[in-house]
Amino acid sequence: MTAVNLLEHFSIRQSGESFLVKMIEKKQFRAAEKWATFMGKPMLSMLVQEYVDRNKLKNAYLIVKKNNLQQEFPDVHHKYKESALKKLAEKACWDVAEAKANGDRQLVDYLVYLAMEAGYLEKVDELCNRYSLEGFPKAQEHEAIFLQHCFLNLNELGVEDIIWVDELNGLGKATCHIEGSKVVGLDCEWKPNYVKGSKPNKVSIMQIASDKKVFILDLIKLYNDVPDVLDNCLTHILRSPRILKLGYNFHCDVKQLAQSYGDLECFKCYNMLLDIQSMFEDPRGGLSGLAEKILGAGLNKTRRNSNWEQRPLSQNQMPLFLSKYSTVFVTILMLLMH
Template sequence: MFAEAKANGDRQLIEFLVYLAMEAGYLEKVDELCNRYCLAGLPKVQEREASLLRQRFLKINELVVDDIIWVDELNGLGEATCHIEGSKVVGLDCEWKPNYVKGSKPNKVSILQIASDKKVFILDLIKLYEDVPDVLDNCLTRILQSPRILKLGYSFQCDVKQLAQSYGDLKCFKCYNMLLDIQNLFKDPRGGLSGLAEKILGAGLNKTRRNSNWEQRPLTQNQLEYAALDAAVLIELFYRVRDNSHTANSLVGNEKIEWKSHIVSHMDNPKKSRKESRHRKELNVEDN
């Protein structure tokens, strides 16, 4: 880490870095620094870790997810694409390594998570782009531009821009179809995805892995579960909204949530946009 190098072993500066990493939720870096510089006795670190242990967080095994599948080669990508194309609703999210150098460009997006009702596929974008860029482009185009698959995200339009900047020569990230941003369904988006999960599902998301190193391979089990949960929880939230639950209603003043009106697309071809509009009207993910 750049800041650690600048600290040059100064204990006071290293302790300050530990507290900054703790505030950012970068617990893996906290543990690494504490072990490297023998800082296990820092009281605020211990208090923060104890506080996190007391909090109630949603876990991936509480959702209907059978498998978390790592995808980093051709056959796995093909199998994932076939499964996703058979789904009516999927959740999308992505992760990249944080960059702490002021003024520098963000790091390339490392992974893309795509969740169906039963499975979460975690695509190693860095490796797939290096090995099979054309196949990756084709598969993700089939998913992201499909008018038959409802894609759920949370501020995913911003993620799409980051994806397009990371992989500028791929066409798949330049257009998307049938995207529903969950945060746009609610009048008060404060608290982010974790806050929304806590309000609707009764437990928030543990975001302490958000700033971890997403370029390391293999990812840790905690990283995999964190990444999978961020995509899978979108499907659970959507079904709660679609089913017009009392909890969801309370967040919008007991108004019926007209989720179909929030579906958006960014298409280069106007004929495709008209086709998407027709599919939206015919969408068989119906309200009860």
């Protein structure tokens, strides 16, 4: 900023864009804007174009708006808005994204395409019906094809039973089955919270899967109804030296569980816990990338950030549990075979 102040003070107008580019590369955005403003409209236009080329659309949009450059850059506003919608869609904040679109037909169309890209075809139907849009596919006609070609086919995984556990008897039966297994996969889900600085939501669901059965534990209900039994059952499972527990990036789940249920002993100590993420040198793509690398297809994570506190879970949320479990289990089997 000092160099810019000196140039401005002595009315030195350094020509060329190299000076501007150097400031941008060093993330001196305020200095770059101040200098471009001092140099005049051509340099401001150059700055906007640099930001657009570098996908810094918010910076570009603010300069266009502040300096009345809408005529020179008519598309920057929509590009910025579309970028904001895409970030919200990636977090599954569809309602917020729709509110941001504010009924703008071009932005609503873009939101529909984002929903299609994510495989969230019910949202496509919902938006098309609400805004009377035509020419988009219907969810029932295309969801099966989309899932078959893009993600793991759950019908081929050999799972015999998916069991929802939210009461005492079910918890006891699940514990007996799991204690008889040598290897299980673990995973947790909780409702996302996008309010900056706010406290995370409680872990809502814990999945424990053997090679044939998947148990989905409703932790919130079990904790409210039978906390002592839940603590005892999970202590037996999580601390058992005879059961190998597999997870992917599970230290995040461990931390979240401890914060959610701090008064339970079961989440304070684990035995025989293996995080398979540490066994692979290339973690790109996360668990879905690992699934694609080993099994030839990724995971359907379009509901990853959905509301996991709603009861009952929707039919579209259930596949995420199964596809995660299968990857963890098949991965360890392949490692053991070699």
